[in-house]
Amino acid sequence: MDQVIELFTVVGLGVALMLPLANPLTSVTLLLSLGRTLSIQERNRQITQATIYVVAIMLITYFAGHWVMQSFGISIPGLRIAGGLIVAFIGFTMLFPTHAVDEIPEAEANAEAAARRKPINIAFVPLALPGTAGPGTIAFIISAAASTRPGTVPYSTLTLMLAPVIVFIVLGAIFWVCLRYAGRIVKLIGEGGVEAIARVMGFLLVCMGVQFLINGILEIVTQYGA
Numbered sequence: 001m002d003q004v005i006e007l008f009t010v011v012g013l014g015v016a017l018m019l020p021l022a023n024p025l026t027s028v029t030l031l032l033s034l035g036r037t038l039s040i041q042e043r044n045r046q047i048t049q050a051t052i053y054v055v056a057i058m059l060i061t062y063f064a065g066h067w068v069m070q071s072f073g074i075s076i077p078g079l080r081i082a083g084g085l086i087v088a089f090i091g092f093t094m095l096f097p098t099h100a101v102d103e104i105p106e107a108e109a110n111a112e113a114a115a116r117r118k119p120i121n122i123a124f125v126p127l128a129l130p131g132t133a134g135p136g137t138i139a140f141i142i143s144a145a146a147s148t149r150p151g152t153v154p155y156s157t158l159t160l161m162l163a164p165v166i167v168f169i170v171l172g173a174i175f176w177v178c179l180r181y182a183g184r185i186v187k188l189i190g191e192g193g194v195e196a197i198a199r200v201m202g203f204l205l206v207c208m209g210v211q212f213l214i215n216g217i218l219e220i221v222t223q224y225g226a
Contacts, residue, residue: 003156006155020208023132023198025194025197025198028178028182051172051175053128058137058172061133065146079216084209087205
């Protein structure tokens with residue numbers, strides 16, 4: 001029973017930390033702007049594809065990220081600092097947007113294809129990447145995977161193996177629901193509501209990015225300043 005409570009606690013914490021980074025509202029805006037020419041059946045098919053891509057990217061990043069870091073000689077403090085800069089930058093762009101979401105380079109390419117009436121697939125780019133599983137999300141997942149190995153945190157090995165999978169599936173489900181009912185969500189909260197939520201999440205991302213930087217700098221000071 002205690003292990004079940006521990007698992008739910010870790011899953012809840014993971015979803016709370018990852019949701020501002022994943023920010024499915026960005027993909028909702030992309031879908032509404034780029035998926036106008038798609039039929040309902042095709043749009044639903046691509047939404048399902050995008051959900052699978054998002055979960056797959058997160059899983060591969062979590063379980064293979066540490067190996068990639070070791071292969072390129074990237075240290076944890078270096079990853080924290082780089083990830084903090086990326087997350088803080090994304091947060092600032094959400095707080096003080098200087099361009100519309102559909103002006104993202106990947107979005108522009110798909111928009112041009114739609115204008116030429118060519119069949120487009122927006123499931124992987126830009127809905128999954130960089131819409132939801134973007135660089136900030138990837139950097140956070142790799143950092144979390146490297147910092148929560150068995151023996152480094154007070155959680156069981158089973159919890160550390162199951163919790164990430166459940167977290168990513170839950171985030172994928174939230175992503176699917178948001179895209180599936182994108183039109184209703186925008187009608188319910190309005191464009192102003194979407195912008196307000198994006199700014200709140202942007203502020204949270206700035207705070208998280210700064211904390212990543214602080215943690216990375218403190219680790220460097222601890223390792224080399226002693």
